[in-house]
Amino acid sequence: METEILVVTERTCKDCGTRLGAGRDDRLYCDEACKTNFNNRRRRENRKAAETQKGRNLMPSPEQLSVPDYINRIQEILLNNRRILEGLCNPDKPSRVRLRDLLGKGFNKKFLTSVAEPTTTGRVYHFCFEYGYFEDGDNGWVIVVFREREVN
């Protein structure tokens, strides 16, 4: 007794996935529109991948940086942090902002110029040069402050 195995490969359009049905075996798309669409999409994706790769090459990892370049990078972060705090600081009275918004502006909490010992009330001041902040309770708000310049 013989068993007949019928293999049916269902051919579908590479672009839209529509079943192609009977037709020439080498058909890959419903029509020219689907073919064009598929090729355009692939070209876009390739270009995007190439740009991502280029972006990675432009931004070396910290380990790849020379010492001066590494120091420059940290300086940029510190200056950016200072600029963000300066922009939020109200000279007349401490301004209350959401920590989330601070971070949303690109503030990098890891890089500060000093962190003061907790005060008697438990406040920990984080400074970037003459601007700083402390957390106002546990609710995600901070108070941005200004202090006199000091170097020792």
Ligand SMILES: [Zn+2]
């Ligand atoms: Zn199609």
